[in-house]
Amino acid sequence: MRVGIVGAGISGLVTAWLVDGRCDAVVLEARSRVGGNARSVAGWAAGVPGAFDLGTQEVAADDSGPHAALLAALGVDGRHVVDVPSSHTFTAGGTTAPLLVDDHPGRPAHVGRGPLRERVRAFLDGMGPTPDRDVPFGAVLAPLSPAPAVRDHVLCALPASLFGCPVAEVPRLSAPVVLAYLHGVADDTAPRVRVLRGGMESLAWALAAQLTSTEIRTDAEVDRVEPARDGYVLVDAAGRRCAVDQVVLAVPPPTAVRLLPASVPGPAVPLRRFTSRPVRYALHLDPAYLPGDRALWSTHNVVAHDGWAETSTWCGPSHGVDVFKSQITHRAPPRRVLATSTFQALTPTTDVVDAQRELAAWQGREGLHFAGHHTTGPGDQDSAIASAVAVARRIAPGSTRLRSLPAP
Structure with missing residues (x-):
């Protein structure tokens, strides 16, 4: 099975990492680099080198959470965190x-x-x-x-x-x-x-480095998702076409609404409720x-x-x-x-909580999935990882990597 993942933020990359080896996958990212909201800047200040985070910068120091489990599975240990x-x-x-x-x-x-x-x-x-x-x-x-x-x-x-x-x-x-x-x-x-001592963006690099059956394409903004006889075709801004069996939209709600194929209009209703x-x-x-x-x-x-x-x-x-x-x-x-x-x-209002429940009812229908912190929680890294786990359990339930992360 070929899976098309739109978005190379943490949720998209974790999804790719989890289904890797069980499916052929392609990740299409609009930006020139992976990481999404994990954006780190390397620099030297006061004689000290470091990677400083502009976006996501920290997670709870909780060894039982999804983020800690992911770091352990990637081989990130005490040398790499503070x-x-x-x-x-x-x-x-x-x-x-x-x-x-x-x-x-x-x-x-x-x-x-x-x-x-x-x-x-x-x-x-x-x-x-x-x-x-x-x-x-x-x-x-x-x-x-x-x-x-x-x-x-x-x-x-x-x-x-x-x-x-x-x-x-x-x-x-x-x-x-x-x-x-x-x-x-x-x-x-x-x-x-x-x-993370190397910045949160280093987590994206670590995930990408362990992919074997997955292709990552940067500078590949998806223009539309077209229904096809046996799945979908992802068409990027340059007109390149990529045929897939299932699609994961690991992008913000407004982008997901824009990309929804005409054959699956229902998820647009809850997606528009996210602000x-x-x-x-x-x-x-x-x-x-x-x-x-x-x-x-x-x-x-x-x-x-x-x-x-x-x-x-x-x-x-x-x-x-x-x-x-x-x-x-x-x-x-x-x-x-x-x-x-x-x-x-x-903005995690109570209306967003209702929208998350409504969107959950559309997950997996017609081979279309949604990933990202907006689907599962308040907007943190653990939420993004948990969303990827939920998607991967539907697409590739036999993935051995799923065993290393807690069920959402």
């Missing part, structure tokens, strides 16, 4: 004194934790069991009635920055998704996250958005301003140098910019 504290400093725009400062290794004992720390901790401790994905975060906020500063500058600011939405929209997001990212904020010890916003990032050398006092710096520094919230990630904990990755969608760029890029951030 665990760092996921600490946060929250500040309101126009002020200099942080409102909340998380614990961070090496932070001087005299540094305060900010006026909102105890109130944020009381809110998170006062919650009951994690609600269902259909419950909006606003339903969690309402009965506990946190102070506006707690709500807007911390509880809603962090997810607003992660998903690129206005702070006022966060109450519409799925409550479990929001709470997953608030986990550990204001704790006595910051949780740990895992960073996203552009979020622009910059790698830079000046600490433009961090507190003036270095003792207050955290791994993630969140500033709420003008109805939005944006984060600046300090690479010191992971790379040992003062390089910063900052969101600059709604604020002036820093002075010493090394690279920039723009990504589409999924």
Whole structure:
């Protein structure tokens, strides 16, 4: 069986890796390089070489999750990863004194934790069991009635920055998704996250390097998917045609809608319910958005301003140098910019949860499959990998590589 995979992001490449050897596959990628939202920039800062991530940059330091299982299957071990504290400093725009400062290794004992720390901790401790994905975060906020500063500058600011939405929209997001990212904020010890020393894009290269029966074509944007007698034909922008038996659309929802063959119009309905916003990032050398006092710096520094919230990630904990990755969608760029890029951030509202269920009912029909973090979860790497596992189980259930990854 020949499988056509559109998109060489992590979900497309993991799908190819899982069916490789059981099927002949071809991966068509519009860009000139693989990786999708995993985009890394190699550089040398303060005498230290490193690969700095513009897009996806970290995963939970959880050895039981899909990402950890994939790294182990690819032979990535402790030499290639570093665990760092996921600490946060929250500040309101126009002020200099942080409102909340998380614990961070090496932070001087005299540094305060900010006026909102105890109130944020009381809110998170006062919650009951994690609600269902259909419950909006606003339903969690309402009965506990946190102070506006707690709500807007911390509880809603962090997810607003992660998903690129206005702070006022966060109450519409799925409550479990929001709470997953608030986990550990204001704790006595910051949780740990895992960073690849070679950058997240190196994971895409590792997957591609292990493919044997799969062809990868970059600079091959798919223009349309045509129904054929025994499957489909993928036609790229240059007019080249590729006949396949089954198709995996491992692309963002708007692209998937555009490529849907006329014979399978149904999935367009749920795909159009997914919403996203552009979020622009910059790698830079000046600490433009961090507190003036270095003792207050955290791994993630969140500033709420003008109805939005944006984060600046300090690479010191992971790379040992003062390089910063900052969101600059709604604020002036820093002075010493090394690279920039723009990504589409999924807005995980409860409507998106419904759309995911509706799309799941179309998976595999007429030999058409959908992969990507939007199909299975909140928009992280584990969601993307889990989506690929689900697709591969339908296409090549006998794949031995499936045994190395947890079932979705």
